[in-house]
Amino acid sequence: MTGSPTVAVAPPVRGSRRVQLARFRDLALVPAIVLLVIVGAVVDPVFLTKANITNVLQQQTELSLLVLAEAIILIAGKFDLSLESTIGLAPALAVGLVIPAASNGLGTDLPVALAILLCLLTGLAIGAFNGLLILRFKLSAFIVTLGMLIVLRGLQIGLTGGQNLFDIPQSVLYLGNAVWLGLPASIWICGALFAAGILALGFLRHGRAVYAIGGNVDAARAAGIRTDRVVWTVLMLGGLLAALAGLLMTGRLGSVASAQGDGMIFTVFAAAVIGGVSLDGGKGTLFGALCGVIVLGLINNILTLAGVSAQWIQAIYGGIILVALILARVTSGKAQD
Amino acid sequence: MSPSPAVVARRITKRYGATTALLDAGITIAPGETHALVGRNGAGKSTLVSILTGLQRADAGEVSFAGEPAPALSDRDGWRRLVACVYQKSTIIPTLTVAENLFLNRQGTFVNWRSLRRRAGDLLDGYGVDVDPARVAGELTVEQRQLVEIARALSFGARFIILDEPTAQLDAAAIERLFGRMRQLREGGVTFLFISHHLQEVYEVCQTVTVFRDARHVLTSPVADLPHDDLVGAMTGDAGPLLSSGASRPAVSSSETVLTVESLRLAGFYSDVAFSVRAGEMVGLIGSGSSGKVALAETIAGLRKADGGTVTVAGARPRPGSVPSALAAGLGYLPQDRHREGLVPLLSVAENATLPIAGKLGPAGVIAPARRRAVARRMIEAYDIKTSGSDEPVNALSGGNAQKVVLARALSNDPKALVMVNPTAGVDVRSKESLLGAVASAATDGTGVLVVSDELDDLRSCDRVLVMFHGRVVREMPRGWADADLVAAVEGVREE
Numbered sequence: 001m002t003g004s005p006t007v008a009v010a011p012p013v014r015g016s017r018r019v020q021l022a023r024f025r026d027l028a029l030v031p032a033i034v035l036l037v038i039v040g041a042v043v044d045p046v047f048l049t050k051a052n053i054t055n056v057l058q059q060q061t062e063l064s065l066l067v068l069a070e071a072i073i074l075i076a077g078k079f080d081l082s083l084e085s086t087i088g089l090a091p092a093l094a095v096g097l098v099i100p101a102a103s104n105g106l107g108t109d110l111p112v113a114l115a116i117l118l119c120l121l122t123g124l125a126i127g128a129f130n131g132l133l134i135l136r137f138k139l140s141a142f143i144v145t146l147g148m149l150i151v152l153r154g155l156q157i158g159l160t161g162g163q164n165l166f167d168i169p170q171s172v173l174y175l176g177n178a179v180w181l182g183l184p185a186s187i188w189i190c191g192a193l194f195a196a197g198i199l200a201l202g203f204l205r206h207g208r209a210v211y212a213i214g215g216n217v218d219a220a221r222a223a224g225i226r227t228d229r230v231v232w233t234v235l236m237l238g239g240l241l242a243a244l245a246g247l248l249m250t251g252r253l254g255s256v257a258s259a260q261g262d263g264m265i266f267t268v269f270a271a272a273v274i275g276g277v278s279l280d281g282g283k284g285t286l287f288g289a290l291c292g293v294i295v296l297g298l299i300n301n302i303l304t305l306a307g308v309s310a311q312w313i314q315a316i317y318g319g320i321i322l323v324a325l326i327l328a329r330v331t332s333g334k335a336q337d
Numbered sequence: 338m339s340p341s342p343a344v345v346a347r348r349i350t351k352r353y354g355a356t357t358a359l360l361d362a363g364i365t366i367a368p369g370e371t372h373a374l375v376g377r378n379g380a381g382k383s384t385l386v387s388i389l390t391g392l393q394r395a396d397a398g399e400v401s402f403a404g405e406p407a408p409a410l411s412d413r414d415g416w417r418r419l420v421a422c423v424y425q426k427s428t429i430i431p432t433l434t435v436a437e438n439l440f441l442n443r444q445g446t447f448v449n450w451r452s453l454r455r456r457a458g459d460l461l462d463g464y465g466v467d468v469d470p471a472r473v474a475g476e477l478t479v480e481q482r483q484l485v486e487i488a489r490a491l492s493f494g495a496r497f498i499i500l501d502e503p504t505a506q507l508d509a510a511a512i513e514r515l516f517g518r519m520r521q522l523r524e525g526g527v528t529f530l531f532i533s534h535h536l537q538e539v540y541e542v543c544q545t546v547t548v549f550r551d552a553r554h555v556l557t558s559p560v561a562d563l564p565h566d567d568l569v570g571a572m573t574g575d576a577g578p579l580l581s582s583g584a585s586r587p588a589v590s591s592s593e594t595v596l597t598v599e600s601l602r603l604a605g606f607y608s609d610v611a612f613s614v615r616a617g618e619m620v621g622l623i624g625s626g627s628s629g630k631v632a633l634a635e636t637i638a639g640l641r642k643a644d645g646g647t648v649t650v651a652g653a654r655p656r657p658g659s660v661p662s663a664l665a666a667g668l669g670y671l672p673q674d675r676h677r678e679g680l681v682p683l684l685s686v687a688e689n690a691t692l693p694i695a696g697k698l699g700p701a702g703v704i705a706p707a708r709r710r711a712v713a714r715r716m717i718e719a720y721d722i723k724t725s726g727s728d729e730p731v732n733a734l735s736g737g738n739a740q741k742v743v744l745a746r747a748l749s750n751d752p753k754a755l756v757m758v759n760p761t762a763g764v765d766v767r768s769k770e771s772l773l774g775a776v777a778s779a780a781t782d783g784t785g786v787l788v789v790s791d792e793l794d795d796l797r798s799c800d801r802v803l804v805m806f807h808g809r810v811v812r813e814m815p816r817g818w819a820d821a822d823l824v825a826a827v828e829g830v831r832e833e
Contacts, residue, residue: 202448203447203448203450204446204447204448205442205444205445205446205447205448207448208433208441208444208448209442211430211432211433212430212433212437212441212442214432215430215431215432215433216427216428216429216430216431218426218428219427219428219429219430219441220430220441220442222428223428223441223442223443224413224414224417224442225441225442282430282431282432283432
């Protein structure tokens with residue numbers, strides 16, 4: 001509205017301030033985390049003990065790996081709902097293949113040493129199959145992975161006869177309950193994977209390609225990015241991370257429950273969206289998503305410590321997630337799409 | 338002419354299923370010229386562009402650049418070194434920064450953000466594009482976005498650039514700046530293929546023009562040797578001068594005002610605007626992109642809420658910021674961007690055309706399909722909409738016909754006053770004629786029309802034209818204005 005008709009094209013340069021704002025948006029959840037820690041400390045002195053904090057973090061490791069996977073997939077502009085079934089099926093299938101039939105195994109009695117590899121391969125294969133349906137056959141990612149969620153859950157129940165698997169090989173248990181340098185191994189693993197993910201998405205050409213594809217797939221293709229290959233890789237990586245999450249969960253609980261992971265996908269999406277990842281693709285950071293996981297973990301822990309009755313905890317937890325989404329919407333100032 | 342042309346496409350044929358998009362068509366572009374490609378919607382221009390940029394393979398024929406045959410389709414980098422295209426549809430990724438857009442997929446395996454921003458800054462400076470590389474690309478204006486795309490295209494080393502309707506969304510001042518830049522680049526040896534629906538622009542900036550019609554090459558001629566009417570004749574297949582639509586409209590006799598705007602203001606867009614439109618009168622409103630004219634039209638339509646002032650439609654005062662209230666008061670509105678605000682792409686022509694009158698097509702909110710079809714058929718006939726039937730999805734129509742659907746809809750209510758924003762943007766010459774003809778006949782029937790447009794042709798049949806500059810109506814010109822005077826007023830040259 002200002003200046004003569006021959007005014008320069010660009011509005012005043014505000015680059016440096018913008019960059020700071022963008023960084024700030026990345027840290028938007030940090031005050032919330034600080035607030036939750038203070039509330040937790042007030043509610044129960046136990047909250048701030050090392051044992052409790054470690055416990056909170058460890059409980060969130062499986063969720064955080066799923067969120068890591070989902071966040072990358074969402075940034076690439078796709079969906080994967082089947083992660084919550086992969087987290088159960090991958091370890092169940094791997095364990096079933098190596099344990100004797102007497103322990104509800106499949107009777108194949110493959111070498112126990114293969115269990116971890118089988119589990120991870122299962123995850124990869126599920127991701128690859130999702131990719132096949134979504135990219136080759138051009139099906140909607142939402143419906144494909146919703147179908148896969150049901151199919152994979154059904155496969156797990158069919159293969160195990162609906163039984164929980166208890167006779168878990170030591171190697172499979174190891175990652176989920178080992179302690180490295182005073183902290184559970186799973187926390188180290190998650191931390192390392194998030195760090196790797198943040199660096200990869202921020203500083204690798206292929207990581208930036210994920211953002212480009214989610215932002216405008218035609219433009220990405222026109223820029224010479226092999227979009228299908230990148231998305232396929234992302235989906236396979238998602239399956240792999242979910243399988244790894246399955247290993248951690250199996251190790252932590254000491255068994256593979258027939259409903260392992262059931263209902264987790266809602267929390268996964270909530271954490272990603274609270275963390276600022278757009279369901280439309282192309283927007284959000286893994287650091288934000290990690291903050292989303294931590295916020296949800298702290299809320300859950302505080303509710304438990306505050307002695308909220310088990311019958312009500314789900315409703316309250318869900319309600320708080322909705323409030324958190326509203327707050328995230330208000331603070332980011334933009335419509336969530 | 339140089340012995341080896343910059344670009345040659347020879348005997349190109351391309352079919353999509355049953356439709357032939359190009360038949361034995363070709364183009365030869367000399368190095369360093371700005372070559373116009375014109376034709377009506379569906380003439381095969383877009384297909385030629387996708388073949389010249391290596392996005393699609395021709396069924397027959399060959400393409401060569403400076404005498405060398407074109408690279409293989411899979412060799413994207415090879416193509417990009419030869420030819421760059423700024424498409425109508427943006428190929429900028431809105432969520433990434435300008436710097437990243439410029440070097441997308443060329444950042445190196447590890448991205449060094451600092452050096453990326455610096456290189457982007459150097460590149461933009463080199464072409465005199467004043468855009469901060471750290472900005473998110475989604476925040477850029479259309480003009481800035483285009484400049485970024487042109488800079489990116491040139492950074493690949495391409496010396497041949499295709500501009501696919503670059504002016505469709507720019508205001509007059511921005512178009513002038515774009516042309517200035519094109520001339521500058523041409524002096525530096527860049528060859529352009531310029532696609533536009535605005536023949537005036539062809540005469541202004543191009544040296545040679547090629548016309549396509551119905552998938553075939555019709556003629557190639559130096560622009561200077563081709564009179565305007567012959568060019569239109571070549572495009573439409575029938576010679577003869579353009580009808581100047583609505584020129585023969587009778588003088589406005591009624592004194593009844595149907596649209597009155599009084600001391601309307603909206604911070605950041607316009608202030609203290611007042612004018613009125615009488616029944617049967619056509620009033621033009623022109624101004625640059627920053628003049629606030631579109632915001633003003635949107636306020637009248639109820640899409641925006643003014644900070645103060647009043648809008649009166651046929652004696653009634655619709656609730657500010659309420660579209661239904663404006664419609665009920667008797668206002669018809671033709672939005673600026675038919676794709677974004679005008680049409681629901683997957684719904685049929687009939688459904689789109691009858692959206693505002695859906696309530697009148699049956700009792701108690703029930704829509705009777707037979708009645709809707711009948712109404713739609715009448716509209717298709719009245720507005721000369723080229724469609725396979727009223728059930729055809731509206732996204733299958735060409736730009737001009739889609740716009741006719743929007744116009745039919747705006748007039749479906751028999752509005753007392755009609756507000757139109759850029760009614761002929763992206764519409765070919767003949768469709769333009771029939772659109773403006775329909776508007777003029779609505780005016781003759783007593784509708785007061787406000788035409789908000791940058792397009793001088795849209796305004797020729799108006800009884801008077803208001804000029805907006807920086808949020809104020811600064812001039813009023815009766816019919817018969819000279820182009821130069823009007824443009825000067827738009828640019829603020831005669832501002833007090």
